[in-house]
Amino acid sequence: MTAAAGQAAASDTPVSTARACTVNAPRFTGSPGTGSNDPAFWPARGTYATTTTRCKDINLKLDASREVRTCFKKGSGWDCNGWRGLAAGRWGLAATDVLDNTKFFVQFKGTTRATGLIDY
Template sequence: MRIRTRIAPLTLTAALLAGAAATVTTASAGAAEPQQSVSIQADCYGSAKNYTSAPGSGSSNAHWPGTGTWAYTTANCADINLKVNATREVRTCFKATGSCNSWRTARAGQWALAATDVRDGSGFYIQFRGTARSTGLIAY
């Protein structure tokens, strides 16, 4: 009889520990999701390149890459991201459609979205409102 009284508390303790382990496992699995998006951002931003735009002239805006050339999106990023050295209004123009998206403000020293959900291999260029050159980082 004494053995039973000792087994019951041990069984209860084991059951509680198993429940706690299941809770920790579930919490760990849920915590992996944000790390995944951080990892994707790190891969994207890790592929960033320095850029210097071509200046505009007259009523023509500054742009990157150079006149008559296109950049092509990669599998590194789902979006086109800019980190400008000076705050600028930017927009992305696409080869396939011949059209540009709306102007967006890219703030100095911060990552900004120039275009979202862009297919891999899409031809594009970036316009910077005004004629002054723009410099910074681009990831796409």
């Protein structure tokens, strides 16, 4: 009976625990834009990222202060939220309360590529 209880307890423990949001977040390097109608962005042109269950928001910790906006897949197109300023060196929200498995990309005002940490 002790072995069975021990086995049950072991099966209730996940094999690997997912990391918490923003803990050991990956670095990113955005792509440069080409002009006022084509700002810098992340991920690569023509691609998108998909939100996970780990974070309820899209979080950025930028190496330099920047205005950002997040664009979400909507039907056959994309819908972008408003620009918001994020300070360098601290976590900020690119978008809040985003549903899991939502397709998105981030734009950075200006044409200079952005760098920092991202988690979503």
